[in-house]
Amino acid sequence: MVKPMTQFARTTPESEQHSRIAALQEKLVKHRIDGVLILQKADMFYYSGTAQQGWLYIPESGEPLLMVFKAFERARQESGFKQVVSLVSPKKIPQTIAEFGYSIPKIMGLELDVLTANQYLAFQQIFSGSELMDISFQIRLLRAVKSAHEIELMRQASHMADKVAAKVADLICEGITEIGFAGQLEAYARSLGHQGLIRMRMWDNDLFYGHIMSGPGAAVPSCFASPTGGRGVNPSIAQGPGFNTIKKNEPVLVDYVFALNGYLSDHTRIFCLGNLSDDLLRAHDAMLEIQEMVKQAARPGSVTGGLYDKMISMADKKGYKDNFMGAGARKIRFTGHGLGIELDEFPFIAKDQTLMLETGMMIALEPKAVFPGKGVVGIENTFLVTDNGLESLTTFSDKINRL
Numbered sequence: 575m576v577k578p579m580t581q582f583a584r585t586t587p588e589s590e591q592h593s594r595i596a597a598l599q600e601k602l603v604k605h606r607i608d609g610v611l612i613l614q615k616a617d618m619f620y621y622s623g624t625a626q627q628g629w630l631y632i633p634e635s636g637e638p639l640l641m642v643f644k645a646f647e648r649a650r651q652e653s654g655f656k657q658v659v660s661l662v663s664p665k666k667i668p669q670t671i672a673e674f675g676y677s678i679p680k681i682m683g684l685e686l687d688v689l690t691a692n693q694y695l696a697f698q699q700i701f702s703g704s705e706l707m708d709i710s711f712q713i714r715l716l717r718a719v720k721s722a723h724e725i726e727l728m729r730q731a732s733h734m735a736d737k738v739a740a741k742v743a744d745l746i747c748e749g750i751t752e753i754g755f756a757g758q759l760e761a762y763a764r765s766l767g768h769q770g771l772i773r774m775r776m777w778d779n780d781l782f783y784g785h786i787m788s789g790p791g792a793a794v795p796s797c798f799a800s801p802t803g804g805r806g807v808n809p810s811i812a813q814g815p816g817f818n819t820i821k822k823n824e825p826v827l828v829d830y831v832f833a834l835n836g837y838l839s840d841h842t843r844i845f846c847l848g849n850l851s852d853d854l855l856r857a858h859d860a861m862l863e864i865q866e867m868v869k870q871a872a873r874p875g876s877v878t879g880g881l882y883d884k885m886i887s888m889a890d891k892k893g894y895k896d897n898f899m900g901a902g903a904r905k906i907r908f909t910g911h912g913l914g915i916e917l918d919e920f921p922f923i924a925k926d927q928t929l930m931l932e933t934g935m936m937i938a939l940e941p942k943a944v945f946p947g948k949g950v951v952g953i954e955n956t957f958l959v960t961d962n963g964l965e966s967l968t969t970f971s972d973k974i975n976r977l
Contacts (some may be wrong), residue, residue, distance in 0.1 A: 627645075627663065755815070786827065838913050
């Protein structure tokens, strides 16, 4: 008989929680916000160490208050907070805040970038005497700079991403479908501790492990916010691997995110059974040169929009204006993105962005060239911004891997 689990692991150190909450409270003071109510799971995990369903109130000063709908005991153990209570309804939040000695906030912050309109309207009624303000931008800025604890977790995830890339040679074969190959590689990733779920902040965007696509199938556009799309297995999903079979002398794109202990590493490599045409080989080399240019140019203080412009300009000069980061009229307008607990964190290497890089930020650079009817070549690595430039946390060979 299997015994029920009675203990739940606490993975976020107490010192880490304290520093994160203190940094947010500094923002609250600066912006004259009396308190913030956290609902979204990624932010909940970041500040409390648990992703259980509930509401986290962080006052301008003092201890946070975690109010849990489900599951209370698990949330209490995972968070380690001193103030954790069971709560059946958000309507009781003001009363609960008052019972713990806090004044009802005159100005309260909410994550308005992710809250639904219904949730917002409900909290307008619950906190009828409070002004509700958006605190999401400040939270995302704070989360963009990683602590030593977070950097170590992302190093571990990147090591696992490299292991997944190394496993490709054992599993890929001519004639296997993209979805069949993806299933085998995903099973291996799962055995390494991949958590399965990849969180994204962008509304209505979903990603399952990532994209494995071969030949022309990799260049099929989709709704997903990526230079690559893929047919997928049906119109409901409409992205990623499908039933296309892997053939010789075609590029096989393995663009996978490894999610370990809450943190992500983004990683793209190109494989080939046999040889690729000279035009694809040249394009891949050009993408590597663009990556190397950014590695040299990106320093703390670099403006993200400026780095984007450099990448676009270099791609144009090398003759890939019509293929860089997509093909056709609806190319994506970014060449890299931040990541951590979510796949689309600050900063974005994107058009007109003014955010400057800071030491401790993480960015996934992904210069890729898309050729309709042929496939996709390019690279993606997860980089740490250091005082001396970008350090790649993913180390598997960037070259096309011929098998």
